[in-house]
Amino acid sequence: MRSLVLSLALLVLGGCMNVSDMGDGVQYHMSDAGLLDHSETRRSMSLRLQPDSFIYIGQGAFMPPGGxxxxxxxxxEVAFKGFxxxxxxxRRARGPLGLEQALEEARSVGAHYLLYTRFAKADDRIGNGDEWYDEQAVxxxxxxxxxxxxMLIETxxxxxxDTTTIRSRGGLLTFHDNKPEDLLGPPLEDYARSLLGMSR
Known part of the structure; x- marks a missing residue:
């Protein structure tokens, strides 16, 4: 009897929402609970760009605190893959650049916008046996x-x-062998979509 009731409940729920929506909901709640990777993006403005905008991506040479x-x-590199x-x-710069140099390079290739990035903070915690062997600190x-x-700048x-801050953290189920830079892909891709006014 109990299995029949559970089956009927699943059928009713399945009829109300499709599988991809259920998957998105589960992923959202698991990341919010700290089990999966999670990120929070804060934009200063919600302007949209044309899909044919030419964007040049550069990164400052700033080394983040946090060990x-x-x-x-x-x-x-990760922003380029997402955009x-x-x-x-x-296009993206081959290496770190100062802001003036990045603007100059963006103009020289005819880019409409410069996306200038920097790693403001990074904390690489122990996530595997090798890192434990190196640090041995509980x-x-x-x-x-x-x-x-x-920073998104019109060249x-x-x-x-636009100015944007993205804060990311790993999850309990995904932290093994991860580094702070491994968390950047999904939020940067989401940012690219948001510049076009697209939802997830």
Whole structure:
């Protein structure tokens, strides 16, 4: 009798919502509870760009505090991967640049916008046996966190279109072998979609 009631309840719930919506809901609640990776994005403005906008992506040479040393151009690399699906005309700098140099390079290739990024904070906690062997500190066990900052600048006028802060943290089920830079992909892709006015 109990299995019949459960089956009927699942059928009723299944009729109300499709499988992808149920999956999104479960993922949202699990990340909010700290089991999966989670990120929070705060934008200063919600302006939209045209899909044919030419965006040049650069990263500052700033090394984040927090005892972690991510690859020097990793934010620009991950942002490029997230943006290229939504903005066909996108390029990135080969290495870290100062803001003036990034603007100059963006103008020289004819880009409409410069997306200037930096890793503001990174905390790479112990997440595998090798890291434990290196550090052997119980207070360093745990979940990685990171904060990146983005500035979207119109190259012709130097007008600041948008400033964004993305805070990310790992999850209890996903922290093994992760680093703060491994958390950047999904929120940067979401940011690219938001610039086009697209929801997830």
């Amino acid at each position: 972690s040393y991510p690859r020097p151009n990793v934010v620009a 290229v699906e939504y903005f066909p005309m996108v 207070d360093r066990l745990g979940i990685d966190t990171g904060t990146i900052q983005l 012709s006028t130097r007008y600041l279109i």
